[in-house]
Amino acid sequence: MDKQKSSKITRRKFIKTSVLGVTAISLGCNQSNKIKFLIRFDTESRQKNEMEGFFKKIISVQREYNIPVSFFCLGTAIEIRETEFKSFYQEVKDDPLFDIQDHSYSHVGLGYQDGKSVEVLRADYEKSFAVHERVFGKRPVGVSLCGTGGRDGRLVCGFDATQKSRAELDMMANLGIKMINTNLCDSDSTTEFVNYSKIGHPEIMGFPNGLSDSGWLRRKKYGDPIEFIKSQIDEKAKQNSHMAIMFHDSTQWIDVDDKELNYLRTIAEYTRKQGYELLTHVECYDRKGLWQS
Ligand SMILES: [Zn+2]
Numbered sequence: 001m002d003k004q005k006s007s008k009i010t011r012r013k014f015i016k017t018s019v020l021g022v023t024a025i026s027l028g029c030n031q032s033n034k035i036k037f038l039i040r041f042d043t044e045s046r047q048k049n050e051m052e053g054f055f056k057k058i059i060s061v062q063r064e065y066n067i068p069v070s071f072f073c074l075g076t077a078i079e080i081r082e083t084e085f086k087s088f089y090q091e092v093k094d095d096p097l098f099d100i101q102d103h104s105y106s107h108v109g110l111g112y113q114d115g116k117s118v119e120v121l122r123a124d125y126e127k128s129f130a131v132h133e134r135v136f137g138k139r140p141v142g143v144s145l146c147g148t149g150g151r152d153g154r155l156v157c158g159f160d161a162t163q164k165s166r167a168e169l170d171m172m173a174n175l176g177i178k179m180i181n182t183n184l185c186d187s188d189s190t191t192e193f194v195n196y197s198k199i200g201h202p203e204i205m206g207f208p209n210g211l212s213d214s215g216w217l218r219r220k221k222y223g224d225p226i227e228f229i230k231s232q233i234d235e236k237a238k239q240n241s242h243m244a245i246m247f248h249d250s251t252q253w254i255d256v257d258d259k260e261l262n263y264l265r266t267i268a269e270y271t272r273k274q275g276y277e278l279l280t281h282v283e284c285y286d287r288k289g290l291w292q293s
Helices: 002-018 054-065 075-080 082-092 117-134 161-173 212-220 225-238 249-255 262-273 280-285
Strands: 035-045 069-073 099-101 179-181 194-196 201-207 243-248
Touching: 002 262, 002 280, 035 075, 035 249, 035 262, 035 280, 054 082, 069 075, 069 161, 075 082, 082 099, 099 117, 099 280, 117 161, 161 201, 179 280, 201 280, 212 243, 212 249, 225 243, 225 262, 243 249, 243 262, 262 280
Parallel strands: 035 069, 035 243, 069 099, 179 201
Antiparallel strands: 194 201
8 A cells, every 4th residue: 555655656756847948867767767657548338227337336446446548439429428428527617637629520530551541530520529528627649540331441651641641630739639559651559659741731630549349359359358458468568568448338347247446456456466557548638758759
């Protein structure tokens, strides 16, 4: 408990000081050179009653075990579960363990070969950001890309692949987005932080993503879920690579009925043991050295 408390204090001290432009190293904190592990929750369930209790539980688990998580919230889900989202936001808005971002209004796809027009995509994101503003009083600066289940054809290899995919990134930049999945043809989207300077957006950070719980947990594609994730963490730690994991609120709470959020806790604890530093996406954004060099 004391250990957790002290690491929380160190963390908060760092965040507060980082705003002043003081580096972690000068504070005597050795966290900055560690490999990073990003935990993301795509928060998109539209099942209001079935999701009851989720936010309360995740707040208590994150605080008890000091687990930073970024929540990429779908506009329609925020509308349907508005009361719950609103009180969640009020409770966590000043706590650096929580980072609230966007996941489009209706789960539209960016970066697909036969995707919707840029105008339709823009309207969808604008609608979602307006919901954020109304319910939270704040616009998001990050989005996580949505899967569209084959409806829009294949993904192109990156935002630099086609004229349309470049226009999609330009459009997101115009909406004020500063963080989005790493999505460049010559980058490893599962381990690399990038910036988009090569296609005109040095201000946008690309973050690593992967290991969706739809595959390893809901569909049990790789056998025992925890053994599989541990083997992935071991492998990446050995390569000294950053990594990320993607949970869904509905997968954890409804599909696999993990009402104690044991998967989240177990994985967070294991990554720390393997040498990872856990942090939110917005904290990564603040560490300019991670993605601007
Ligand atoms: Zn999604």
